[in-house]
Amino acid sequence: MLLAHVVYATITGNNEELADIVAESLEKAGVQVKETEISQTDAADLKSSDILVVCAYTYDEGKMPEEGMDFYEDLQELDLKGKVYGVAGSGDKFYGEYYNTTVDHFDEAFQQTGATRGSANVKIDLEPYEEDVEKLAQFSKELVAQAS
Numbered sequence: 001m002l003l004a005h006v007v008y009a010t011i012t013g014n015n016e017e018l019a020d021i022v023a024e025s026l027e028k029a030g031v032q033v034k035e036t037e038i039s040q041t042d043a044a045d046l047k048s049s050d051i052l053v054v055c056a057y058t059y060d061e062g063k064m065p066e067e068g069m070d071f072y073e074d075l076q077e078l079d080l081k082g083k084v085y086g087v088a089g090s091g092d093k094f095y096g097e098y099y100n101t102t103v104d105h106f107d108e109a110f111q112q113t114g115a116t117r118g119s120a121n122v123k124i125d126l127e128p129y130e131e132d133v134e135k136l137a138q139f140s141k142e143l144v145a146q147a148s
């Protein structure tokens with residue numbers, strides 16, 4: 001059985017909602033899922049899962065979640081070859097060039113670990129609507145297909 005770890009960073013709940021949607025989609029595909037908040041997550045814990053997902057917000061013109069910096073820094077030091085990862089985020093298009101930049105930073109961090117991107121990054125504008133739920137379900141399916 002495949003194991004997945006979904007990590008989220010949230011202030012107002014949108015990214016937790018993204019994480020819940022991804023977790024539910026993965027579970028539907030028969031994957032066993034662990035979902036944790038970023039400041040409560042030891043990056044090294046990712047080594048015990050096959051599929052790794054981060055859903056995190058962007059603040060103050062391109063700033064990453066402060067409470068996730070330990071996780072972010074430790075993540076880059078890991079060897080995650082053979083693992084499949086995906087990154088999603090809820091931001092706000094109002095912020096233009098800074099829209100969902102945290103998603104790109106986590107993607108780069110995972111690239112450093114040698115893990116394989118199983119699906120394109122998903123950037124969502126504010127709370128997830130029906131079409132976003134679809135996108136996240138597709139994202140989850142692709143991660144499972146890549147890991148299988």
Ligand SMILES: Cc1cc2nc3c(=O)[nH]c(=O)nc-3n(C[C@H](O)[C@H](O)[C@H](O)COP(=O)(O)O)c2cc1C
Pocket residue numbers: 009010011012013014015016057058059060061062063090091092093095098099100101125126127
């Ligand atoms: C002060 C402030 C600054 C923000 N800066 C950005 C930003 O630079 N880029 C972005 O995409 N979204 C930005 N946002 C929007 C949030 O990322 C967006 O509301 C997101 O859905 C919040 O996620 P959460 O509900 O998981 O906390 C900002 C929001 C606030 C209140």
